[in-house]
Amino acid sequence: MPDRYLRRVILFLARFLYRIRIRGSGRIPDHGGVLVIANHVSYIDALFVSAACSRPVRFLVYESFFRKPLVGPILRYFGAIPVTSTRAKQALKVAAESLKAGEVVCIFPEGQLS
Numbered sequence: 001m002p003d004r005y006l007r008r009v010i011l012f013l014a015r016f017l018y019r020i021r022i023r024g025s026g027r028i029p030d031h032g033g034v035l036v037i038a039n040h041v042s043y044i045d046a047l048f049v050s051a052a053c054s055r056p057v058r059f060l061v062y063e064s065f066f067r068k069p070l071v072g073p074i075l076r077y078f079g080a081i082p083v084t085s086t087r088a089k090q091a092l093k094v095a096a097e098s099l100k101a102g103e104v105v106c107i108f109p110e111g112q113l114s
Contacts, residue, residue, distance in 0.1 A: 014051045033099030040108035
């Protein structure tokens with residue numbers, strides 16, 4: 001199944017189930033690298049950020065989530081960037097390369113739910 005199709009189905013369901021209204025979507029450029037820095041209030045924040053953006057979003061995520069049976073494959077499928085306390089510099093390098101390649105990268109700077 002093509003990535004774009006699956007992404008659209010998931011985001012359509014998110015918009016429908018949570019009745020998301022998107023305002024100001026024109027503020028995210030259609031091309032070029034974009035860094036999104038978002039508040040982290042719940043575990044579904046990534047879904048909301050993805051639903052609000054017309055472009056695919058790569059998230060920086062703690063590496064331990066990649067080892068979870070249900071969450072890990074989803075994170076890998078959507079190109080999340082693993083972050084560890086010992087290799088944070090490497091994750092930031094991957095994020096910087098993604099931005100240079102014109103991708104949208106999102107980080108939750110709090111590192112935990114607030």
